[in-house]
Amino acid sequence: MGCFSDDVKKVFKDWKQDKLLEDLEADYAQLVERRVAEVEYGDPDTLSPKKRAILNSTVLRQALLHRADCLIVGTGAMLLAKNVYGMALAARGHLEATAVLGFFCNRVDTFSKGNIDSQRFESDIADAVSMHPVSTAGGPCLAR
Numbered sequence: 453m454g455c456f457s458d459d460v461k462k463v464f465k466d467w468k469q470d471k472l473l474e475d476l477e478a479d480y481a482q483l484v485e486r487r488v489a490e491v492e493y494g495d496p497d498t499l500s501p502k503k504r505a506i507l508n509s510t511v512l513r514q515a516l517l518h519r520a521d522c523l524i525v526g527t528g529a530m531l532l533a534k535n536v537y538g539m540a541l542a543a544r545g546h547l548e549a550t551a552v553l554g555f556f557c558n559r560v561d562t563f564s565k566g567n568i569d570s571q572r573f574e575s576d577i578a579d580a581v582s583m584h585p586v587s588t589a590g591g592p593c594l595a596r
Contacts, residue, residue, distance in 0.1 A: 455480040455521075460528035480524055487517050505574040508581050512556060515581065516549050523549075552580055 454477050456464075464473035491510050499507065523542045530538035556577065563573040 455524050456528040459532055463531055483517055483520055488514060501570050501574045505577055508577040512577065512581050516553060519549050556580060
């Protein structure tokens with residue numbers, strides 16, 4: 453299933469933006485391929501800090517993918533409604549998600565260089581996960 457309705461696709465075609473539509477649909481397909489239905493986490497109290505950090509990293513990845521999924525699907529509805537403000541907020545949402553990903557990459561780099569210990573790394577990743585709730589990560593985006 454693509455990310456845009458037939459009405460949204462028609463807008464792209466009317467604006468002679470077939471290539472942009474094709475690129476967005478291809479990017480969306482890659483995003484969906486990276487999604488998983490659930491992350492088997494288990495009891496956090498019985499996990500080692502290393503295992504918890506790995507699982508939190510996976511949960512963060514899925515949360516960011518879910519956010520990107522919902523934002524791109526939502527932009528189609530906003531495009532039809534000519535909701536420029538909503539489109540701007542979607543762009544902002546993508547930038548915020550990119551910032552979180554940048555923070556994560558920085559933490560991985562800092563940890564791999566030995567500049568922070570595993571407990572700090574695990575705590576920082578857990579904080580990033582808590583800022584991006586994933587209770588609906590397996591569910592559909594409402595704008596479809």
